[in-house]
Amino acid sequence: MSLEQSTIDLLRASPAPVGLNFINNKAVSAASGEVMPVISPIDGTQLTVLAASDAEDMNRAVAAARRSFETGCWSGMAPRERKRIMLKWADLIDRHALEIAVLGVRDNGTDIRMALKGEPQSAADTIRFYAEAIDKRNGEITPTRHDILSLIHREAVGVVGVIIPWNFPLMIGSWKLAPALAAGNSVVVKPSEEASLSILRVIELAAEAGIPPGVLNAVNGRGAIVGETLGLHMDVDVLGFTGSGGVGRRLLEYSARSNLKRVYLELGGKSPNLVFADAPNLKRAARETAASIFRNNGQVCAAASRLAVERSVYKDFMEAVRAEATAMRIGDPLSLAFTTGALANAAQLAKTRVAIARAAEQGATVYHGGNQLHAESGGFYHEPTILTDVATEMDVVQQEIFGPVLVARSFDTEEEAIAIANETVFGLSSVLWTRDLSKAHRVSNRIKSGVVHINCYSGADITAPLGGVRQSGNGSDRSLHALEKYENLKTKWIQL
Numbered sequence: 001m002s003l004e005q006s007t008i009d010l011l012r013a014s015p016a017p018v019g020l021n022f023i024n025n026k027a028v029s030a031a032s033g034e035v036m037p038v039i040s041p042i043d044g045t046q047l048t049v050l051a052a053s054d055a056e057d058m059n060r061a062v063a064a065a066r067r068s069f070e071t072g073c074w075s076g077m078a079p080r081e082r083k084r085i086m087l088k089w090a091d092l093i094d095r096h097a098l099e100i101a102v103l104g105v106r107d108n109g110t111d112i113r114m115a116l117k118g119e120p121q122s123a124a125d126t127i128r129f130y131a132e133a134i135d136k137r138n139g140e141i142t143p144t145r146h147d148i149l150s151l152i153h154r155e156a157v158g159v160v161g162v163i164i165p166w167n168f169p170l171m172i173g174s175w176k177l178a179p180a181l182a183a184g185n186s187v188v189v190k191p192s193e194e195a196s197l198s199i200l201r202v203i204e205l206a207a208e209a210g211i212p213p214g215v216l217n218a219v220n221g222r223g224a225i226v227g228e229t230l231g232l233h234m235d236v237d238v239l240g241f242t243g244s245g246g247v248g249r250r251l252l253e254y255s256a257r258s259n260l261k262r263v264y265l266e267l268g269g270k271s272p273n274l275v276f277a278d279a280p281n282l283k284r285a286a287r288e289t290a291a292s293i294f295r296n297n298g299q300v301c302a303a304a305s306r307l308a309v310e311r312s313v314y315k316d317f318m319e320a321v322r323a324e325a326t327a328m329r330i331g332d333p334l335s336l337a338f339t340t341g342a343l344a345n346a347a348q349l350a351k352t353r354v355a356i357a358r359a360a361e362q363g364a365t366v367y368h369g370g371n372q373l374h375a376e377s378g379g380f381y382h383e384p385t386i387l388t389d390v391a392t393e394m395d396v397v398q399q400e401i402f403g404p405v406l407v408a409r410s411f412d413t414e415e416e417a418i419a420i421a422n423e424t425v426f427g428l429s430s431v432l433w434t435r436d437l438s439k440a441h442r443v444s445n446r447i448k449s450g451v452v453h454i455n456c457y458s459g460a461d462i463t464a465p466l467g468g469v470r471q472s473g474n475g476s477d478r479s480l481h482a483l484e485k486y487e488n489l490k491t492k493w494i495q496l
C-alpha cells in the first residue's frame with residue numbers, strides 16, 4: 001500500500017473513539033460508567049477515554065463467552081465455515097488497514113510504516129494462516145489390537161483469556177486470538193490500558209464478518225483489576241499472555257489459586273547479538289544490529305539489546321552501528337519525514353532515562369546518544385543510545401529496558417561469546433553473524449534461546465514458532481504448533 005501524508009493527516013484529525021468494552025457483539029460502557037484517560041505519546045495530551053471496567057464487566061464477558069461456547073454456535077460449526085468467516089474478517093481488516101494503523105499509532109507511538117505492516121497487515125495474514133489450517137487438521141487412529149478402535153480427537157478447550165501488551169497489540173493479539181478462534185474456542189481479550197483502540201476496532205470487525213455474539217469479547221481496564229479477575233476466573237480454561245515477567249508470575253499464581261487453568265507466557269528478553277569477524281557482510285550486520293534494537297525504540301520483545309563483537313573488528317563495527325543510529329530520524333510517528341516514532345508512554349521514557357543514568361553510575365560509557373528528544377512537544381522521544389564499558393553484573397546488562405538502549409562490548413573467543421550470550425536469566429531470541437557453517441551450528445546449539453537468527457535479524461514469519469525458554473516464557477506463538485495450546489486431546493477407546 002502506498003502511503004500518502006495527506007491521507008494519514010486526514011485520519012489523525014478525526015476524533016479518537018471512546019474505548020468501550022465489547023460483549024456479545026455490542027459495544028458497551030463499563031457497568032460502573034467509570035472511564036480512564038488515554039494519553040497520546042505523540043504530544044502527551046489526552047486522546048480519549050477508555051472504559052475503566054471492574055470484576056462485574058469481566059464476569060459478564062466470561063459468562064457470554066461460556067454461553068456461546070456451550071451452544072456450539074462457533075465451537076460446533078464445521079471448521080470450513082469458521083474458516084470462511086475468519087477469511088472475511090481478514091479481508092475487512094485489510095480494507096480498513098490504514099485507518100486501524102493510524103488509530104494504533106495515536107495511542108502507542110509506533111511509526112506509521114512499521115505500524116501498518118506490523119499491525120493490521122500482519123494480523124490479517126495471521127488470521128488467514130490459522131483459518132486456512134483448521135479444515136486440514138485430522139484426528140488420529142492409534143495402532144492397537146484388532147478388536148479395539150482407538151481415536152484421538154482434537155477438541156476446543158472452552159473459554160480462552162487473552163492478555164496483551166501495548167507494543168504490538170494486533171500482531172501479538174492475533175497470534176493468540178486467531179489459533180484460539182480457529183480451534184473453536186470462545187475468547188475474552190484484555191487489551192493493554194496503554195494501547196487498546198486498534199484491537200477494539202479489529203474485534204468490532206470480527207462481528208461484522210459474522211463471528212457470533214459472545215465468541216469474541218473485550219474488556220478494558222486496569223490489569224490489576226480486570227486482568228486479575230480474568231486470571232482468577234473459575235470458568236476460564238486457558239490464559240494466553242504476552243507481557244512482563246512480573247505479571248506472568250502473577251498469572252501462574254492466579255491459576256494455582258483458582259482452577260489450574262493452563263497459562264502460556266510470552267515474556268521479555270535481553271537478546272544477545274554476536275558478531276564474529278568472519279561475518280559475511282559486516283555492513284549489513286551493522287545496519288541490522290541498529291534496526292534490531294532501535295526500531296520501534298527497542299519496544300520489541302525480541303530486540304537484540306546486548307551486542308558482542310569479535311575484538312579484531314570491534315572498533316570499525318561500532319563506528320558503523322553509530323552511523324546507522326545517527327541516520328535514524330526520530331519524531332512524530334504519523335509524519336513520513338521520520339523513521340522512528342515515540343516511546344509508548346511516559347513510564348517507558350522514564351525507565352529509559354533511569355536505566356542510562358544507573359549504567360553510567362555503574363561505570364558504563366555513553367558511546368552514542370543518551371538524551372531525551374523533542375521535550376517541547378510534550379511527547380515521549382529519545383535518542384538511540386549505545387553504552388560501552390559494560391559488564392555482566394551491571395543492571396543495564398541484566399534487566400530488560402524495552403527502550404532504545406544497546407549495550408556493547410568485545411570478545412576474543414567463541415567460548416567467551418557463548419558465555420556472554422547466556423549471561424542473563426532470559427532466553428527469547430538471539431542473533432549471530434559468521435560465514436563459518438560449523439561455527440554457526442556449534443554456537444547456536446549452545447545458546448539458550450527459543451529463536452536463533454543467523455546472518456540476519458528478524459523476518460521470521462508466521463510459519464515458524466516464537467517462544468521463550470528460561471524466564472522468557474513457555475509455549476510458542478505462531479506456526480501450526482500454536483493451535484495445540486488451545487486444544488485438548490480426547491481419546492475414545494472403543495471395543496469392537
Ligand code: NAD
Binds near residue numbers: 222250402
Ligand atoms: P505488562 O506485563 O505490564 O502488561 C501486559 C498486560 O498485562 C496488560 O494488558 C496489563 O493490563 C495486564 N496486567 C497488568 N497487571 C496485571 C495483573 N495483575 N493481572 C493480570 N493482568 C495484568 O507488560 P507491558 O508493559 O504491557 O509490555 C511490556 C512487556 O511485555 C515487556 O517486558 C516485554 O518484553 C514484554 N513483551 C513480550 C513479548 C514476547 O513475545 N515475549 C512481546 C511483547 C512484549
